[in-house]
Amino acid sequence: MALAQDTPTRTGENTVERNERVTAAAHRIRHHALNMGEVQGQGYVGQALGAADMFAAVYADQLRFRADDPEWAGRDRFLLSTGHYAIGHYAALAEAGIVPVEELETYGSDDSRLPMSGMSTYTPGMEISGGSLGHGLAVAVGMALGLRHQGSPARVYNFLSDGELDEGSTWEAAMGAHHHQLGKLTAMVDINALQADGKTDTVLRTEPVTEKWEAFGWYAQRVDGNDVGALLAAFDNAAAQAAAVGRPSVILCDTKVGRGVPLLEEREKAHFMRIEEHEWQLCREQLSAGFDGKAER
Ligand SMILES: Cc1ncc(C[n+]2csc(CCOP(=O)(O)OP(=O)(O)O)c2C)c(N)n1
Ligand SMILES: [Mg+2]
Numbered sequence: 001m002a003l004a005q006d007t008p009t010r011t012g013e014n015t016v017e018r019n020e021r022v023t024a025a026a027h028r029i030r031h032h033a034l035n036m037g038e039v040q041g042q043g044y045v046g047q048a049l050g051a052a053d054m055f056a057a058v059y060a061d062q063l064r065f066r067a068d069d070p071e072w073a074g075r076d077r078f079l080l081s082t083g084h085y086a087i088g089h090y091a092a093l094a095e096a097g098i099v100p101v102e103e104l105e106t107y108g109s110d111d112s113r114l115p116m117s118g119m120s121t122y123t124p125g126m127e128i129s130g131g132s133l134g135h136g137l138a139v140a141v142g143m144a145l146g147l148r149h150q151g152s153p154a155r156v157y158n159f160l161s162d163g164e165l166d167e168g169s170t171w172e173a174a175m176g177a178h179h180h181q182l183g184k185l186t187a188m189v190d191i192n193a194l195q196a197d198g199k200t201d202t203v204l205r206t207e208p209v210t211e212k213w214e215a216f217g218w219y220a221q222r223v224d225g226n227d228v229g230a231l232l233a234a235f236d237n238a239a240a241q242a243a244a245v246g247r248p249s250v251i252l253c254d255t256k257v258g259r260g261v262p263l264l265e266e267r268e269k270a271h272f273m274r275i276e277e278h279e280w281q282l283c284r285e286q287l288s289a290g291f292d293g294k295a296e297r
Pocket of ligand 1: 047082084131132133134161162163164192194195196197270271
């Protein structure tokens with residue numbers, strides 16, 4: 001069983017080993033994402049690369065799940081509100097052993113279990129259908145309440161985008177989570193400073209983001225979302241400082257669209273990328289060179 005686990009903590013692992021293990025998982029997630037993107041020749045590849053470290057921190061370190069039983073009642077729930085980030089999530093599910101790696105090449109094809117936008121009815125491990133932005137946190141709040149009612153120890157994670165902070169429903173849910181003292185709820189926001197219509201601060205200015213979440217009663221941390229060590233430390237802090245007192249946590253992650261592939265990091269039209277046939281191999285080479293420390297950054 002690949003990374004399947006009932007308890008995320010690996011005994012005997014030191015901080016360096018933990019960081020290296022999760023960083024390697026993030027690297028494989030990025031490779032999977034490029035391979036999936038190539039199937040269609042285009043897509044939300046930049047988001048998957050940007051958020052790969054977040055997906056890796058969750059799937060390789062935090063979540064309790066059983067790869068051979070994705071609906072195991074005791075599992076932690078990971079809710080992807082941003083259906084268009086499905087490439088990143090499928091790559092993480094493959095890394096976790098929930099979806100076979102070979103299946104990734106069916107991405108977006110007819111009859112595939114991996115549609116272009118995340119849908120719970122199609123994909124094992126996909127808890128919600130998330131294409132309509134701004135709903136994931138409310139579902140996560142309801143799920144966390146329901147699990148608590150059942151006496152379940154399971155935790156709930158919601159992955160949001162910075163565009164979802166434009167939605168009033170996100171903030172209503174944030175108030176509800178605080179009101180109900182949902183200490184087992186963790187939100188992760190991918191602040192890639194980008195939305196479909198342009199840069200986030202030109203579409204709708206949401207800063208100062210950390211202070212807003214704090215004002216809503218959450219334990220809020222802002223980290224470099226492409227720094228695995230910082231992400232893992234933030235999860236540790238959240239568990240130590242918020243969960244025990246019944247306070248929901250949010251980890252605000254500054255990420256770079258296309259991270260790890262310089263060719264894509266520089267793209268102007270980054271929300272939905274079209275990548276030429278000859279560029280995919282170059283992308284993979286740049287990714288590997290960066291990981292092996294051969295690229296100049
Ligand atoms: C309720 C809702 N409104 C509008 C859209 C159309 N839409 C799809 S992606 C997107 C951008 C949202 O921002 P973000 O998720 O931060 O974009 P990214 O970082 O992926 O570029 C929008 C407006 C949608 N899916 N749902
Ligand atoms: Mg965004």
